[in-house]
Amino acid sequence: MANASLIVAEARKWIGTPYQHQASCLHAGCDCLGLVRGVWRALIGDEPELAPPYTPNWAEDLQEETLLEAARRHLIEIPIGGAQIGDVLAFRMGLGAPVKHLAIVSKVSQGKATNIIHAYWGRSVVETHLGPWWSRRIAAAFQFPNF
Structure with missing residues (x-):
């Protein structure tokens, strides 16, 4: 739980950081990947690989699971229903x-994730309720490696 508390505390430092596509700079700008990269750098160290350039609609254009594959290379995949505080x-x-x-x-409430910290287009990094709209779209869950 100590690592989970550190992850959330670090992520909360990013709240209010403006959305900036491909960026990962606390208080200056980041996107969703940039937030996770920033938390990684703060708590684990150097990033394991550089993020390649990507357009806002790269996933749809390429129809490749680039982000999911990278997460599987560097994070620990867990069951979606098992996601806890500090998980991705x-x-x-x-x-x-x-x-x-x-x-x-x-x-987390009653064993289920209820709130998330994320950055998405048109907003800054925010902490929001993980409501039905977001819950229906969860494809995978991960833990940061031990640090």
């Missing part, structure tokens, strides 16, 4: 679409 959720924004959004679980 991966989302499909449309039926049959590739994964293209990430969030960090910030609150």
Whole structure:
């Protein structure tokens, strides 16, 4: 639980950071991947690989699971229903679409994730309720490696 608390505390430092596509700079700008990358750098160290350049609709254009495959290389996949505080959720924004959004679980109630911290277009990094709209789109769940 100590690691989970550290992950959420670090992610909460990013709240209010403006959305900036492909960025990962605390208070200056980030996207959803940039938030996860920033938490990784703060708590684990150097990123295991550089993120390749990507367009806002890269996932739809390429129809490749680039983000999901990268998460599987560097995070520990867990059952979706088992996601707890500090875990990373991966989302499909449309039926049959590739994964293209990430969030960090910030609150759990009765064993289920209820709140997430994430960055998405048109907003800053926010902590929001994991309501039905988001829940239906969860494609995978991961833990950060031990640190």
